[in-house]
Amino acid sequence: QKEVEQNSGPLSVPEGAIASLNCTYSDRGSQSFFWYRQYSGKSPELIMSIYSNGDKEDGRFTAQLNKASQYVSLLIRDSQPSDSATYLCAVLNNNDMRFGAGTRLTVKP
Amino acid sequence: DTEVTQTPKHLVMGMTNKKSLKCEQHMGHRAMYWYKQKAKKPPELMFVYSYEKLSINESVPSRFSPECPNSSLLNLHLHALQPEDSALYLCASSQARVGNYGYTFGSGTRLTVV
Numbered sequence A: 001q002k003e004v005e006q007n008s009g010p011l012s013v014p015e016g017a018i019a020s021l022n023c024t025y026s027d028r029g030s031q032s033f034f035w036y037r038q039y040s041g042k043s044p045e046l047i048m049s050i051y052s053n054g055d056k057e058d059g060r061f062t063a064q065l066n067k068a069s070q071y072v073s074l075l076i077r078d079s080q081p082s083d084s085a086t087y088l089c090a091v092l093n094n095n096d097m098r099f100g101a102g103t104r105l106t107v108k109p
Numbered sequence B: 001d002t003e004v005t006q007t008p009k010h011l012v013m014g015m016t017n018k019k020s021l022k023c024e025q026h027m028g029h030r031a032m033y034w035y036k037q038k039a040k041k042p043p044e045l046m047f048v049y050s051y052e053k054l055s056i057n058e059s060v061p062s063r064f065s066p067e068c069p070n071s072s073l074l075n076l077h078l079h080a081l082q083p084e085d086s087a088l089y090l091c092a093s094s095q096a097r098v099g100n101y102g103y104t105f106g107s108g109t110r111l112t113v114v
Helices: none
Strands: A004-006 A011-014 A019-025 A032-038 A045-050 A054-058 A061-066 A071-076 A085-093 A096-099 A103-108 B004-007 B010-013 B018-025 B031-037 B044-050 B053-057 B064-070 B073-079 B087-094 B109-113
Touching: A004 A085, A011 A019, A019 A032, A019 A085, A019 A103, A032 A061, A045 A054, A045 A061, A071 A085, A096 B044, B004 B087, B010 B018, B018 B031, B018 B087, B031 B073, B044 B064, B044 B073, B053 B064, B073 B087
Parallel strands: A011 A103, B010 B109
Antiparallel strands: A004 A019, A019 A071, A032 A045, A032 A085, A054 A061, A061 A071, A085 A096, A085 A103, B004 B018, B018 B073, B031 B044, B031 B087, B044 B053, B064 B073, B087 B109
16 A cells, blocks of 8 residues: 555646645554655645644635545635646655655646 | 755766765754655655754765764765656754754755656
């Protein structure tokens, strides 16, 4: 079982819609959870972090964490073509960051 | 502009060459990391330095040799690489290794071994 699992996509949504990205992790001892955005050929960029159960909102982004289900998600409201990228879920476990394979999101104008 | 600077951005090297990748950060972070990323794959952890001491070496072949001259600099020395080592090499830093800190990545070095 992979430590961090994501649906690889591609996920395609129309401009203005809500994009929903999901991630599950295997280690219940995981402490912190992050979402990174990676444009093609570029490096990952941290966009959200979440440490407690529930929702955390930042602008158009909302991260959701459910530790009992070992599930973390990212919602992008009012999706824009510029949001088209690969979104990496990352889990901090034993002080080291482990990444999922990423979900490729395409927002169509 | 990224606050973690990596040089060079692109590198083509032969299998007998010796080269070095460099990484620099001035955010006062005390943990620095090397990751390797192949196309359409997640970044894979190679090395972790915490307070300039090597903390993790994820069974990386000895043809990769990390060095941390001071708290702001991180190098990756390359020698006798194989074509399958071609990848994007990412440097990252965080405030500390212990604690809930996200990582800041550099723009990466795209390495091609011929």
